[in-house]
Structures are given as structure tokens and as C-alpha cells.
Amino acid sequence: MATVSRVVNNNPNVKPQTRKKVFEAIERLGYRPNAVARGLASKKTTTVGVVIPDISNSIFAEIARGIEDIANMYHYNIILCNADKRKEKEIRVINTLLEKQVDGLLFMGGTVTEEHIQAFQTSAVPIVLCATRDEKGTYPSVDIDHETAALDAVNTLIRHGHREIAMISGTLQDPANGYARFQGYKRALEAAGIEYQEDLVRIGNYRYESGVEAMKYFLGLKKKPTAIFAATDEMAIGAIHSIQDEGLKVPDDFSIISVDNIRMASMVRPLLTTVAQPMYDLGAVAMRLLTKLMKKETVENARVILPHETILRLSVNHVNK
Amino acid sequence: MATVSRVVNNNPNVKPQTRKKVFEAIERLGYRPNAVARGLASKKTTTVGVVIPDISNSIFAEIARGIEDIANMYHYNIILCNADKRKEKEIRVINTLLEKQVDGLLFMGGTVTEEHIQAFQTSAVPIVLCATRDEKGTYPSVDIDHETAALDAVNTLIRHGHREIAMISGTLQDPANGYARFQGYKRALEAAGIEYQEDLVRIGNYRYESGVEAMKYFLGLKKKPTAIFAATDEMAIGAIHSIQDEGLKVPDDFSIISVDNIRMASMVRPLLTTVAQPMYDLGAVAMRLLTKLMKKETVENARVILPHETILRLSVNHVNK
């Protein structure tokens, strides 16, 4: 038994001739190692748990792809759990993942509350946060700087001469995509000496339809904005279509910019100008970080902020005087 | 030990008072059952393996969501493996999934070859094919009728008076999205007494850009088609933009129809007319089927074809004489 184990695990302490015999027996008997028994004996499962808000959301799907590629590269498998940003469900899946003895945990999306921390602490497996962070900054995380990304977006509008800039925001309860991006918007206005006007901000739910609705509202204003900053590409595309459906034009009548750079941003007319967040890399870097933690390597910087980049395409123009 | 096991597994043969004491001890000691040990002893892991071509593809992501929801409902977890339709990688992940003692296997996307069958047969766990099937029909599967879906699409073009109908196809090596949809196109033409013309068919790779390219080709023809059937929505949207970029209009100058009904189909102008395949349901039904198989329930029909539905939106019009 021990020798077979050594052969299967490539332990050098076995004579080549014996190794060959073992391989032959394996072949002849159709033996397949049992990873569950192995996991019990070795206390390692080469499996990591991933909790994700919604795999059918293209942003998370892209991140998940990055996670899976790197996991695969280091011979880990992924147990995937949707949690829909519902705290109760998040806690539940964290616990079942821990029961399954995952070697590490990747937590994406949702807000990290005290209850999450407690659940994390019931176990010693390394945990990294992806596309989110905890308030206190005690856990390793990989994210972008949402506030600065939003600031950059609004600044390119300002550089194009716009001063009547509306925002389609997410809910301010959401720390990253909601609150931080909204803060970026406010800071940009402030830095440019533009007064913040409450009725130039609408709250959406990140989806296309809410972009359409919000834009309808702006189109109904007596004093219309000349540019719109949307917190997500999807809402921006909704806004574009809302404008076009009224017979108006982007960017001639309104400039539009947003944050994300989903694939669809280069599949609309006009091509959407947006601040790109490196989705695949968010997942890949988070997973890479987790592999280091699982191997107990020391990591220099466990709170990484990935750079964003403004992609100038065709939905932003200089303001018409 | 046995009593604790009974309590944890809700076995009725334990006095309420004892049960309570066990629960208290569990609470006090912070005991968490070890699913790996449990899996070894019980020979069940409550985990199913899912091999998927590419989770960042919105179609598969949507299917995966259906799979995960139903799995969750039946208290199974999902080990997710991307395989990119690469046979060698598919075989590899099937084997590692089997090593991990999954209780069932869901195979999506790629062609099912003799080698796949061989890999499947090395194990006794139930297997269901999702969004694909095997030639011989020996494995349970859930899919749509791609050929009829394509036929329906082309028929709605024909009903709108079109007779010069081009197709942007996938590669004919691909049995479902490629070959079957192409066959549907040919059958529809034949039934309407329209001659099949080779130069009205271009092969794309299912993606937006290849739709753009194919349409450019059609626009360069001296005798242009009046309608285009694209094998996927993405290519259809590419075609639409290709047309619009030339200053022409959909559906005034060209009618466009395709198959899939991805979210983006209702996020373009004009709204895309398409034959919807029920992606979420494909995953959900496949997973439900697998749960039955894993519980050794007898299933009446193990080869299910889900219905498709033509969604009339705005990209198809009556032909201009």
C-alpha cells in the first residue's frame, strides 16, 4: 500500500523497476486513486470554495473564468456557490464549503459583515476577498479603486467641457459599485468647482432597464444635463438606447461614460467609452494570492488594488455650446 | 460516536434529551462535521461535477445558473471545470472529477466522442449530457432541437416574403450549433423551393466580430440577400452593426434573425428577433434529471428535448419589393 502511494504521488524513494510493476498493476486493475480518502489522510483536498453573487452576471462570470484558469494551473478544483449577495445564504455556503474541507476560500461580491468574519474565523483556511473588501482591512483582498475609477470617468467628461453631468448610480448601501462610485462622482464635481445637484442623480439597480428609466427622467428635465455618468456599462447602454429611442443622438446630444468595460461595451453603437476594470485579472490575481496563502508562502502585499484604465471610444464628445 | 452521527444526520433513533445534550456539546466545542470523512465512510459526497466549455460565455453561464440553483435545492454542491471544448482537457477533468468521487456528472457543450464514452464507463456514477448529446443516444441528455429551431427561424424570414436569405453559420464540425442549425437552414429553403446558393453562406466562430466580417462579405456581393439568418445572436448583432456602419438600416434594408435569445438580444437597436432556447431551463432540467438518477429513481424519458420559441421583435420586416 505504502509503495503504491509513493508511486502515485511521485515519491522518489521507489525503485524504477517496482514503479513499473505498480503502474502495470494500476493499468491492469483499472485502479483510480480516491481523492476523498486521500483528502482525509492528508488533510488537503486540492479544492477551493468560491462564493459568487451570480454566475449568470457577465462581470462575475468573467472573474470566475480568471479564478478557474489559475486554480487549474495550480491543480486546484473549484466548488462554485451562488449566493445572490444574500447574507444568510452567504453564511450558509461558507459553512458548507468549510465542512467540505476546502483548502481555501474565495469570497466575491457581497458586503463583508461581522457575521462573515465570524464564519471565516471558525476555520483556519486562508480566505481572500475578490471584488470586495472588509472594512477593517484584516483580510487579503483584490479589487479596483472604485472611487478613483468613477472620478476618472467624470473627469474625462469634464475635460470634454461638460459641466451639467448627471449620474445613474447604484444603491448607496452597496459599498463598492454603489457608494464608492458615487463618491468619485461627487469628488470630481467638487474638484472642478461644479455644484452638486440632487436631481441630476438617479439610483438604478445596475441593470439595463434601470438605465433606460433613469435616462427617461433626465430627458424630462427642463434643464437637461449634457453628459451622463453611469455606474455600470449596462445602465449606460440603457441610457444610450433611451436617448436614441427619442430620436436624439449619442454623443452629439449627450455624452455617456461608465465603469466596467463589459464585452457588450464594444458591441453597441456608438461604442461605449468606459473605465475598464480588469475582470479576468481580478479573479486570476485573487486566486494566485490564495494559492500563495495555501502554500504558506509569505506575501508582501495582501491587499491589492488593480489598476483601471479609461477606454476612449465613441460615446463621449466635446460639449456643444 | 454513533450517537453523534445519528444526531447530526437526523436519525430518529435518539432520545430528544440525548439529542439536546449532543447539540449542546456541538455548540460548546465548536464541532463541525467533516464532509470528507463522511464521504469516505458513506461513499457519497453530495457533490456533482460539471464540465463546461467556458463559464465566461453568457449562454453557458446562464445554463450553469440553472444547474446550480437546482443542485442547491437538492443540497448538492458543484465542482465547476472549464474545458474549452478541448477534448484532451475534457477527458482530463472528467477523470479528476471521478477521482473526487462526485455523485454525478454533468457534461456540457463539447462533442461526445468514443473517448468520452470510455472515460464515462470507468465509473458507475450517473452522467447527463446538457446542451449536447451522444451519437448513439445511450446517455441521458437535455437539449433543444437545433435543426428545427433554425428551420423555424428561416421560415419566419420566408413568411415575411424573403427569398434571398443568407446564413452566417458556425463550423459544420460542431454538431449542434454548427451542423444542425445549418441543416435547418437548408431544409427550410428546400421546403420553400428556394435554391441553395453556396455564396450566401459564411462560416463564423459564433462571436460578434465574425458576424461583422460575414456581413461585410454579403454587403460586397453584387446580388445581395434581403435577409440574414445567423446561427447565434452574437453574430446577428455583429451583422446588424456591420449594416448600420454602412449607413444602411435593419430591418428596412436587411432583415436579421438568429437563434439563442441572449440578454443582449433585447439590448440592441433594433431589438433582435430570434428563436429562444431556454438556457436556464436546460441547466435546471439536466440537473433535476441527474438528481433522479443519483437517487436511483426510474426516469421515464432520459432524452429530453426542450421547446424553443420564436420571439418576434424588430429586426425582421417584410421584404421591400
Next chain:
DNA sequence: GAGCTACATCGTAAATGGTTACCGTCAAAT
């Protein structure tokens, strides 16, 4: 050439953390 050492190789058995078949005990019912 005998004896010893060191090392490579391989086998033994404990350990991993549960499940479950089986058996004994005890109290209630007959």
C-alpha cells in the same frame, strides 16, 4: 573475506473522522 555502516527500498500499522451493522441494555407492555 568478515564485519560493519549507511542508505535505498519497501512493508507494517497507526491515524484520519466519520458511518453503520450489530449487539447489549433497559424500560414499558404483554
Next chain:
DNA sequence: ATTTGACGGTAACCATTTACGATGTAGCTC
């Protein structure tokens, strides 16, 4: 007093890893 069923404990079992020990062999010394 006997039977019965609920309850709970004992121990085998699951398939591996791994610490440890046994064996054998080569090389060295004397």
C-alpha cells in the same frame, strides 16, 4: 416473567498517508 422496541455503545470499515521499522545491498575497513 417474557417480549418488544427504543436507545446507545462497540468495532469494523472506508482508502489513503505517513511515521517507523525491517530488509537487503553496496561499500568500506580491517
